[in-house]
Amino acid sequence: MQTDLWNYCLNLYARPGVEQACLHLQGQGLDVCLLLCAAWLEQRAVACDERRVAQLKACAGPWQREVVQPLRQLRTNWREAATHDDALAALRAQIKSLELEAERTLLRRLESVTQGWPSAQSQEACDWLQRVACDAVHPDCDALHQLRAAINLA
Template identity: 40%
Template sequence: MGLWDWTLEAYARPGAPEACLALQDDHGQNTPLLLWAVWAETDDAGRLARAADLARRWDGVAVTPLRAVRRALKPTFEGVADEAREGLREDVKAAELRAERVLLETLEALGGAPGGTPALAALRAASRAWGAPAPDDALAALAAALG
């Protein structure tokens, strides 16, 4: 199964969205990178460093700016009709999701056979590669949700 389809299935599992958002918002992690590491079953430091570098650059150019705009459009904006603002917010949300999909497809193209690494070990390694590691309990929550 391709990474995008796997990610959609994984994100639909109970607890996965909450665990992903906590890792992203509370611990500064890159959710697509974490999910890719689990999918690729890898804890290879070199492979993760390359993936994290790519994710960091794409995140800075596309994902983070789109997320900031989407969040800025959430509250009412005096002088702009709510329906128009919400419509634009939905467009930006779709662009943000597309940017994440592009990142996942790019990470998938890095290739390499699955490494057989268990989910929690892959998450720990990917979190370290991203930067300051997330707390183990937050990573364990995602690992548990992913099964």
């Protein structure tokens, strides 16, 4: 069943262990939106090459650095203080909502980049996750395995 990237991500993220794996990988400096896009492409057997990986990273990198990460950092910085300040807690909830919308926008942009990318012509495995995760110094193999297992169930 074909589905858009956003709905695929919502379904995948809801699977047991995926949220924890993604948050762990995010803590290692990986872009979860890029990882989820990689999972979507891998599940759809889209041919994987360095040029395409570079296109996705060029799309995601600036948006992550300039939009998503500052919102996430602000929300994280306010976590403790918001437990004692209702007004700050309400603002923090709004920041969280903005962060989610920024991630949704990024996923739409990533999906747009992939328009017209066909499935692989051969039966070779397309290891999108590994290619995207190679930016981490030592990507957590257990977390990647958890994500890959969830893809295979999708």
